[in-house]
Amino acid sequence: MKGSSYKFGSTYVGSKQPSPTEAYPVMIGEMSNEGNLQAQFIHQCTSRFKAKCIAQTQGSKLQSVQIGGDVVFKDSTISFVCADPDLLNGSGMLILHYLQGITPKLAIGSELLYQRGAARQQAIVTVAGRYKTDTWQAAGTLAMGGIHASFYRKANENVQVGVELEASLKNKESVTTFAYQMDLPKMNLMFKGMLTSEWTIGSSLEKRLQPLPITLNLTGTYNIKKDKVAVGIGAMLG
């Protein structure tokens, strides 16, 4: 059994509100009982540019720093993230994304991941596409080391289903997952189910216990091949 750990988190949300659902700047901090801190800072500097900075420390030493930003144009987005930059040794990782909308339904993008270590450098290019309609959405990613494809459909107002395939050429393995979600507000119930090609089934039941403001969450996962069961129970106040 794993040792228990506690986490203390705090969130600060600023007063600048470009839309009713977002507010900037946002600062999120999370501290674990072993003294590891994770801090995030997100700010919308202008209407086009959003800056993001994430830092992680282990004890008193800085473990990793990520600085990034998003630039939004009329129908395209460029985002970049620079992880662990070390100018003295010339090492670090740079991730560059470019997403372009071609028609209102179709969007294509590409990603460049450039990593430079002590003696080696490596670049990986990935292309991605997404086709979206009112009821369904399909997306795919093609990289040098694997592919990832997904399909999502909203069957009716209560039921949503999705299928996902992830295949990796390096590890020579592929996993297919089928999942569905049933939203029944008149019964205060949300049920999610999942089935994978590695003979794993799982489900989660969330029920709001009226009139108390408590949501009860029951989950169960079963690996049929290895005969392993995991169950969980949780409660959310508010």
Place this chain on the structure above:
Amino acid sequence: MPETVSQIEGNYEDIEDETFSERLWGLTEMFPEKLRSAASNSTNLSSAAISKLYSFVRSSMWVGTTSFMILIVPVLFEQERFNLEQQQQQHQRQILLGPNAAVSNMQGGIGLAPPPPTK
């Protein structure tokens, strides 16, 4: 004679008598080779098929039952409970306000004047 009759009979006693099943097995030698091999192959095949079918049915029943219980049963439970609650509510309303209230929605609710008669 080099051996007496009793010695010859003694030699024969060293050889054991055939058991009952050995005698039965010996009877099969009257059938032709093809028929014997066909019969043995078919019995082996059918016994292997039956044991495989049995283990397949067992494991598929286990997989089906656990998947059904984990993925579908909670929703059915909740739906049944909801329907039962609705029925109980309707029953209570029927008892409290009379049989008409449960069947049709009252216009305006309780406490107001009844709707004017339609001509």
